[in-house]
Amino acid sequence: MKKQYVLIGLLALVVQFAQAQFTLDGEFRPRSEYFGNGGNYTGGSFPAQTATDADEGFISTSVRAALKATYKAETYTLYTSFQEVFLFGDRTQISAVSNGNFRVQEAWADLKLGEFSSLKLGRQPLSYDDQRILGGLGWAQQARTHDAAVYKYKKNKFSLDIGGSLNTTTDEVYNNSTLFSYRDMVFLRANTKGEKLNLSFLGLVNTYQNSNVDGSKKSSLITAGVHADYKVNALSLGANLFIQEGERIGGVDVKGALLASILAKYKVSDKLTLGAGYETISGRKDDSAAFFPLYGTNHAFNGLMDRFYVGNHANAGGLNDLQLSLSTKFSGLAVSLTGHIFSEVEDVNGFDGKALGTELDLVIAKQFKEFKLVTGYSHFFEPSEIADLPGVKSTQNWAWAMLIIQPKFLN
DSSP, X not given: XXXXXXXXXXXXXXXXXXXXXXXXXXXXXXXXXXXXXXXXOOOTTSOOOOHHHHHHOEEEEEEEEEEEEEEEOSSEEEEEEEEEEEETTSSOTXXXXXOSXXXXXXXXXXXXXXXXXXXXXXXXXXXXXXXXXXXXXXXXXXXXXXXXXXXXXXXXXXXXXXXXXXXXXXXXXOTTOSTTOOSEEEEEEEEEEOSSEEEEEEEEEEEEEOOGGGSOSEEEXXXXXXXXXXXXXXXXXXXXEEEEEEEOTTSOEEEEEEEEEEEEEEEEETTEEEEEEEEEEOOOOSSOOOOOOTBSOGGGSSOTTOOSSSSSOTTSSOEEEEEEEEEEEETTEEEEEEEEEEEOSSOOSOOSSOEEEEEEEEEEEEEOSSOXXXXXXXXXXXXXXXXXXXXXXXXXXXEEEEEEBOOEEEO
C-alpha cells in the first residue's frame, strides 16, 4: 500500500513538472583583495581599516554564497534568492550567532498579463542598458536590489517598462539618508532595437525624506536621458546623455546637472579590440549641486579603484574621464588594460589646475571547465598638486583575485 502512495506521489510530481519548470542554482564567489599602502582612497568598496592598515596596506577576503530557485509555470515565473556575504574572520570559530548578513536577496513573481505584457512584483534588481543610471551592481558582493513593481510590455523590437519602488514607508527620516536611499521612486524606460541602432529613454523621479530642520519634509529629484548603441561592421559606439533637475535630499537645489559620454570600440581581429572614450559629469556650482549617477553599476565606470561616485565625490567638482583600452585573448586568457585621465569640471579644490590623477586597470580572466578565475591590478597616480601635500601618498595600488563557481543543482 505504501508503494502505491509513493507511485501516486511520483506521478503527481511528473504531471506537475510537465506543466512547469523548476531550477535550483547556486553561487560561491570568494574574492581576496590587497589594498596597497592605504593612500588617500575613500571609495565605497574598501572595508574598514585601522591606522596601521592605512600605512602598510592590508588584505581582505569576502565571500558571496547564494542559493537561487526559479519556478516557471504557464502564467507566472517565481524567483527567490537567499544569500550571505561574509568576510574571513568576521565571526569567531564557535560563535553561536551569525554575522547578520544572511538575507533574502531577491523574491519576485512575474505575472503574465497578456501576450505582450507582464507585471514583475517584489524584491528585484533594476538593470537597464549599460547600467549607468540603474544597474544590478554585480561587482559588489551584496549587489543591489529594489522593492518594486514593474509593468513590462514587449512587442517585436519595442519594449516599455513602467515601475515604482519603495525604500521606507514612514515620514520619519530614513536612517541612511543619502542619494542611494530614496523614500520612493517611479521610473519609465522605453527601448527600441534596430539592426544597427539600439536606443533607450530612461526617466525617474526620486523622492527623499528630509529632516524637519530645513522646513521641508520631502525633496524630489528628476533624472532623464537617453542611451544609444550603434554597431556597424567592426566598430561599435555607445553614448549616454542625462540631465538632473529638482532637489537632492535636504532640499539642495539641482539645476541642469549633466552627464554625457561616448565610448568607441574597434574589433581589429577575433583576439584584439581597441577602445577610446570620454565622459563628463557636471560638478558643484554656486546655484546647483553636481550630477550624481544614482543607482548605476558605478564600479564599471571611471576606474576600477572606485575613486569617484562610489559612496564618494557626490557633490564635488564633477569629473572629466578620458580613457583608452585594449582587450585581447591568448593562451586561454582574456586580458584587458584600461587607462584613465581624470580632471575636474569645476575647480572646487582650489589647486592650480583641475587634474585629479590617472589610473591603470589590468584585468585577466580564465574560464576553466566548471569555474572561472578573474584577477586584476590597478594603480592610481596622484597629480603633483595633491601628491606634494603633507601626508599624501603619491600612488595607491590595489590587487584582487576572484573565484566564480555557479553550480546547477537541479534543472
